[in-house]
Amino acid sequence: xxxxxxxxxxxxxxxNSVVEVLENKFLTQGDVVPEFEREVSSFCGxxxxxxxxxxxxxxxxxxxxxxxKRGDIVWTSPISFVASANCAIYCGAKIDFVxxxxxxxxxxxxxxxxxxxxxxxxxxxxxVVIPVHLCGLPCEMSTIWELSKEFNFQIIEDAxxxxxxxxxxxxxxxxxYSSITVFSFHPVKMIxxxxxxxxxxxxxxxxxxxxxxxxxxxxxxxxxxxxxKEGPWYYQQIELGYNYRMTDIQAALGISQLKKLxxxxxxRSTLAERYIKxxxxxxxxxxxxxxxxxxxxxxxxxxxxxxxxxxxRILFEYLIKNKIQVNLHYIPIYSHPFYKNxxxxxxxxxxxxxxxxxxxxxxxxxxxxxxxxxxxxxKLEKFSNK
Numbered sequence: 001x002x003x004x005x006x007x008x009x010x011x012x013x014x015x016n017s018v019v020e021v022l023e024n025k026f027l028t029q030g031d032v033v034p035e036f037e038r039e040v041s042s043f044c045g046x047x048x049x050x051x052x053x054x055x056x057x058x059x060x061x062x063x064x065x066x067x068x069k070r071g072d073i074v075w076t077s078p079i080s081f082v083a084s085a086n087c088a089i090y091c092g093a094k095i096d097f098v099x100x101x102x103x104x105x106x107x108x109x110x111x112x113x114x115x116x117x118x119x120x121x122x123x124x125x126x127x128v129v130i131p132v133h134l135c136g137l138p139c140e141m142s143t144i145w146e147l148s149k150e151f152n153f154q155i156i157e158d159a160x161x162x163x164x165x166x167x168x169x170x171x172x173x174x175x176x177y178s179s180i181t182v183f184s185f186h187p188v189k190m191i192x193x194x195x196x197x198x199x200x201x202x203x204x205x206x207x208x209x210x211x212x213x214x215x216x217x218x219x220x221x222x223x224x225x226x227x228x229k230e231g232p233w234y235y236q237q238i239e240l241g242y243n244y245r246m247t248d249i250q251a252a253l254g255i256s257q258l259k260k261l262x263x264x265x266x267x268r269s270t271l272a273e274r275y276i277k278x279x280x281x282x283x284x285x286x287x288x289x290x291x292x293x294x295x296x297x298x299x300x301x302x303x304x305x306x307x308x309x310x311x312x313r314i315l316f317e318y319l320i321k322n323k324i325q326v327n328l329h330y331i332p333i334y335s336h337p338f339y340k341n342x343x344x345x346x347x348x349x350x351x352x353x354x355x356x357x358x359x360x361x362x363x364x365x366x367x368x369x370x371x372x373x374x375x376x377x378x379k380l381e382k383f384s385n386k
Contacts, residue, residue, distance in 0.1 A: 001070040003372050017256040021249050029302055032255070033248055035251070036252075037050065039255055046200040051254075052197045053197070055198075058182040059156070060128075063090070063156070068128055071094075072091070074127045075095075078097040078100070079134060079288055080132040080134065082331075082333055084158050097334055106139040108146055112129070112144065112215065126153050129148065131144055133161055135299040136161045136190070136296030140290075141176075141177035145177035146238050147308075161189070161191065163294070172296075184196075184277065190264060192254075194258060212241060214243075217239075217246055219239045220235045265296055266309075269380050271368055275300055275377070279380065281380070283384040284380065295306065296365060299364060300364040301359050304360050316360075324375070327361040352375075362376060
């Protein structure tokens, strides 16, 4: 049996929650989505939450809510899924990247400041910066927040990996250091709704705008209309929006999963500690966790010291042959064919290039057994000894 790199965990409570909605009158646009939003905003400590059909949609509407448009510039990390950058392109903006810190694999605040100083001289400052909490490890948000005040940019936290993570003893998602935080509920994430995402904010204005945009730009609120209602049926489309809604079926699963989140994180943390303790070969560099942060351990990425990229390919093939599904999170965004058209140069991102050559994502999920994990560790050590 193959050990996957990630896997959801569904129990009878989850199934029963979904069945209850299926037997109800509303499968979508009922009461369950607002309940899920309240549960997540309360858990994280944010004022508002808007559930959406994916984190990609949440990132897109976050950019729209901050009025990102043609001619604007957005910066993010090159070591992320492409959605972290695509959201700016959707709005017609230009995208650029800030290299990572090799210890955390997140945006390097020092390099961010140097890039901001240069951009200010050239009148090319970003409108928005999107830090990515890679693998569930929070970025150095207080420093980025101070830079945002100095250089006048907005912050969207891409916390797709980081539900349940903590920074400075508070939960990611409270938006203390950002205008908007985005989560993902994809099946391999901390909790799942099948597909789904959520945007959190402390701004009532941003909340109302994202809520409007997720449902075609349609409103039934008189105060937003250009004339009086013609009747109780009346609505108006006041701008171009999208169908980015989450269903009540998905939200019911999310509510049930959220109740188990702390258990999931505890299990993942235990497994991460076992990897760190038992991967003894000097070829494997395990993650470092700063004192002021608590990772949600969405992913466990090791860096491997090998003689060549070909050796990494051989290691991948060796592990897959032994029914261990490893992965690589991520290929630098700027190296994809679509982004090559923008003229990015690899030499501008030396830490990201080194990361790509060394990184390997090992299986990590809440119900990974110690027996399965021991097999992974044994095969890695055996390969390294060769």
